[in-house]
Amino acid sequence: MEEPAQKHPPLVRSVQAAEDIDLAVEFIRKRTGSTAVSLFGWATGGQWAGFYATLHGGKLNHLILLYSLYGADAPHPLMGHGSDMEDPSHAGHLSPAVGAYRCNTGDSLLGVWNRTIPTEDKTSWRDPAVAEAYVREALASDPESSQHTPPCFRSPNGAMEDGFYLATGRRLWDASLIYVPTLVLASERDFWSRPADRERLKDDLVHAPVKVVVIPDATHFVHLDRAERGRRVLLEEVVKFLKVDTGR
Numbered sequence: 592m593e594e595p596a597q598k599h600p601p602l603v604r605s606v607q608a609a610e611d612i613d614l615a616v617e618f619i620r621k622r623t624g625s626t627a628v629s630l631f632g633w634a635t636g637g638q639w640a641g642f643y644a645t646l647h648g649g650k651l652n653h654l655i656l657l658y659s660l661y662g663a664d665a666p667h668p669l670m671g672h673g674s675d676m677e678d679p680s681h682a683g684h685l686s687p688a689v690g691a692y693r694c695n696t697g698d699s700l701l702g703v704w705n706r707t708i709p710t711e712d713k714t715s716w717r718d719p720a721v722a723e724a725y726v727r728e729a730l731a732s733d734p735e736s737s738q739h740t741p742p743c744f745r746s747p748n749g750a751m752e753d754g755f756y757l758a759t760g761r762r763l764w765d766a767s768l769i770y771v772p773t774l775v776l777a778s779e780r781d782f783w784s785r786p787a788d789r790e791r792l793k794d795d796l797v798h799a800p801v802k803v804v805v806i807p808d809a810t811h812f813v814h815l816d817r818a819e820r821g822r823r824v825l826l827e828e829v830v831k832f833l834k835v836d837t838g839r
Contacts, residue, residue, distance in 0.1 A: 599690065602749050608643075612630070629652050629654075632655070632656055635754060637660075638757060640654060645768040651771045659788065661792045662757050662791065670755050671755075685755050695746055696742065697729070698741070704717070704722070717816050730742050730744050772832070775804070777805050778806045789805075804828050809825070
């Protein structure tokens, strides 16, 4: 990412992300002595977690997917057919304008969050201190963020390419290869995964105990919103799920 984004195709596809996850899992297993861990993924992280579970399921006790796309045949205004992600001259192909990475400002992070909150007073839905910390730490993840005006952090676009394919009907991994208990979570106001993704996941998880939960009136950022705006329900569902006896 030291070079201009348009000089290279999107960086860090699911294969590379799974390798990174495996390094983290091995670190945790070595440090704790545990034979297996529980893996939680949010949005593109959910897609990566599902992909990882098909390859390294023996290292997992539980799999939790919060908003994972899964190749459903359903409209997706943000990422699917007819969106800015699609090549206008070649339907079903990624737009050549999507380069190796993108630069994200603090305003862009808060902007998408703001649009998901259905009230004018955003503080009624989220703690301003949490929003401030979210932006601060995101910018701090890139040592060069302050060199841009306004400050921004670079993030690889491989997840966006994978998201485009999943949003336009391609499955990048097969959930029938997953054998660990799986919790599929979504929020009623989410813009990333679709009901059809959850249904297809449920149908394909033929070897895994599976539970699907939709949190009423919650947003894509439910894990960062106030407790009464869905975060309490999210945590309660996760805690209950982690008590599932895996026999490991």
